[in-house]
Amino acid sequence: MIRAGIVGATGYAGAELCRLLYAHPEVEIAAVSSVSFEGQALSDVYPAYRGFLDLICGNQEEVVEKSDVIFAALPHGLSQELAAQCIEKNKVFIDLGADFRLENEEDYKEWYGGTYLDKSLHAQAVYAMPELFREQIKGKKLIANPGCYTTGAPLALAPAVKGGLVEPQGIIVDSKSGATGAGRGLSQTTHFTELDGAFHPYKVACHRHTPEIEQTLSHLAGKPVRITFVPHLLPVDRGIISTCYARIMPGVTKEQIRQAYEDFYKDETFIRLLPDGKVADIKAVKYTNLCDISLHVDTRTGTLVAVSALDNMVKGAAGQAIQNMNIVFGLPEETGLKLVPPAF
Numbered sequence: 319m320i321r322a323g324i325v326g327a328t329g330y331a332g333a334e335l336c337r338l339l340y341a342h343p344e345v346e347i348a349a350v351s352s353v354s355f356e357g358q359a360l361s362d363v364y365p366a367y368r369g370f371l372d373l374i375c376g377n378q379e380e381v382v383e384k385s386d387v388i389f390a391a392l393p394h395g396l397s398q399e400l401a402a403q404c405i406e407k408n409k410v411f412i413d414l415g416a417d418f419r420l421e422n423e424e425d426y427k428e429w430y431g432g433t434y435l436d437k438s439l440h441a442q443a444v445y446a447m448p449e450l451f452r453e454q455i456k457g458k459k460l461i462a463n464p465g466c467y468t469t470g471a472p473l474a475l476a477p478a479v480k481g482g483l484v485e486p487q488g489i490i491v492d493s494k495s496g497a498t499g500a501g502r503g504l505s506q507t508t509h510f511t512e513l514d515g516a517f518h519p520y521k522v523a524c525h526r527h528t529p530e531i532e533q534t535l536s537h538l539a540g541k542p543v544r545i546t547f548v549p550h551l552l553p554v555d556r557g558i559i560s561t562c563y564a565r566i567m568p569g570v571t572k573e574q575i576r577q578a579y580e581d582f583y584k585d586e587t588f589i590r591l592l593p594d595g596k597v598a599d600i601k602a603v604k605y606t607n608l609c610d611i612s613l614h615v616d617t618r619t620g621t622l623v624a625v626s627a628l629d630n631m632v633k634g635a636a637g638q639a640i641q642n643m644n645i646v647f648g649l650p651e652e653t654g655l656k657l658v659p660p661a662f
């Protein structure tokens with residue numbers, strides 16, 4: 319059995335990791351940690367876990383000592399030293415935050431206001447989006463798990479961008495996220511009376527996921543890609559819809575685009591390319607590691623509209639982290655992730 323530990327287990331991403339790892343047939347949860355709830359049972363923090371996850375929250379050091387793989391579900395900026403400790407002890411480290419996602423330190427400084435404490439450590443990290451960079455993940459120990467918006471948007475666009483079917487400039491990514499994307503801590507925009515009945519964009523064209531999405535799309539295109547990214551806060555608990563607009567290259571047909579997506583995703587367990595006429599919906603992927611993609615072509619304006627839907631807590635965080643763990647440990651990718659969405 320793989321001994322897994324979760325640092326930051328009391329946050330939403332950490333708690334979701336615990337839920338999924340509990341049911342993983344090749345994993346035992348060895349230890350979990352919290353600062354605020356140290357000494358308390360996880361099931362006291364989340365009553366739904368009573369009888370399943372009654373383990374007591376310890377500290378980070380215990381998690382590192384007892385585990386073969388350490389998942390960090392901490393706020394940005396707290397993973398670098400922890401990663402160094404884990405790598406030094408030859409453990410696998412999977413970071414759900416953004417500390418190892420950006421290849422260019424200047425981008426990290428600009429968008430996160432931090433620096434890379436140890437450049438050689440960053441050089442060991444792999445940006446782990448299995449559907450796009452699977453081969454690079456195998457054999458790695460320092461895993462940068464992509465963010466939520468930064469999973470949905472590239473998956474919606476990847477076949478078109480990689481195949482040169484759309485113009486790499488002028489792409490618009492219009493995303494809507496449920497409130498769990500903001501974590502468990504309460505803020506003015508996420509408390510019930512502000513969120514209920516509301517719907518608005520935020521961080522318009524200045525969200526920190528912009529360089530991460532551009533980094534992925536640039537790798538696929540083989541040249542720099544710039545996007546306009548506008549996230550919105552939806553008054554629902556989970557789910558992200560990304561509606562992505564790109565100009566179709568002259569001469570490229572609707573049929574060629576669909577064929578490119580079918581070829582690109584034909585062996586992908588977690589990608590459901592919807593038939594023509596269907597539209598991706600967050601409800602159909604809830605609690606699963608699925609990413610649904612629907613394709614729409616506006617022939618009047620020559621625009622591809624590619625829509626993705628995923629559960630930000632699963633494919634956008636904990637599920638993708640487990641998918642990455644499975645790759646690193648040589649397990650079938652779907653192990654522990656064969657999750658059927660509720661019908662309604």
Ligand SMILES: NC(=O)C1=CN([C@@H]2O[C@H](COP(=O)(O)OP(=O)(O)OC[C@H]3O[C@@H](n4cnc5c(N)ncnc54)[C@H](OP(=O)(O)O)[C@@H]3O)[C@@H](O)[C@H]2O)C=CC1
Nearest residue numbers: 326328329330331352353354391392415499501502630635
């Ligand atoms: N929510 C989402 O949809 C997604 C989140 N992520 C990323 O996952 C990470 C966790 O996010 P999320 O679970 O939403 O956030 P939460 O705010 O819900 O949880 C944060 C966790 O970090 C712990 N924590 C906070 N401050 C410290 C500290 N100074 N030292 C140690 N532990 C601390 C908290 O634990 P305690 O107070 O108990 O110690 C809590 O368990 C973030 O990097 C986020 O960006 C990635 C993809 C999607």
Ligand SMILES: CC(=O)N[C@@H](CCC(=O)OP(=O)(O)O)C(=O)O
Nearest residue numbers: 416464465466495496497499500
């Ligand atoms: C709704 C909401 O507030 N979402 C978060 C993104 C959540 C996320 O998961 O971002 P990381 O993976 O990079 O942490 C935000 O906009 O900051």
